[in-house]
Amino acid sequence: QVQLVESGGGLVQAGGSLRLSCAASGRTFSRYAMGWFRQPPGKEREFVAVINWGNTYYVDSVKGRFTISRDNAKNSVYLQMNSLTPEDTAVYYCAATNVGSAYSPTLAYEYAYWGQGTQVTVSS
Numbered sequence: 001q002v003q004l005v006e007s008g009g010g011l012v013q014a015g016g017s018l019r020l021s022c023a024a025s026g027r028t029f030s031r032y033a034m035g036w037f038r039q040p041p042g043k044e045r046e047f048v049a050v051i052n053w054g055n056t057y058y059v060d061s062v063k064g065r066f067t068i069s070r071d072n073a074k075n076s077v078y079l080q081m082n083s084l085t086p087e088d089t090a091v092y093y094c095a096a097t098n099v100g101s102a103y104s105p106t107l108a109y110e111y112a113y114w115g116q117g118t119q120v121t122v123s124s
Helices: none
Strands: 004-007 010-013 018-024 033-039 046-052 055-058 066-071 076-081 090-097 118-123
Touching (some): 004 090, 018 033, 018 090, 018 118, 033 066, 033 076, 046 066, 046 076, 055 066
Antiparallel strands (some): 018 076, 033 090, 046 055, 066 076
């Protein structure tokens, strides 16, 4: 069982930055693929980024602006978000799943564990 707790959301002006954090419980954190998803108002939940055994992958809309990283010693994963736009406004969720090292999942149903979400609002 893995419990995830996100933090770091808030209100920021367009062009600004935020850093989201996700703290995970469990002794085998390093083995888990960690993903970030988001759900904009009135829309479906969508993939943002994943990190798995050092490999990273991003949705095209955030490439060059967002960076996912992890600190296995702290059981934490981060999402550094720069050059934010109003289109980035969403509830951001951290998710975890154990799929081995050869695959980086990007679909929500592939993740077994989810955090409660943190609101990010970007004003224009």
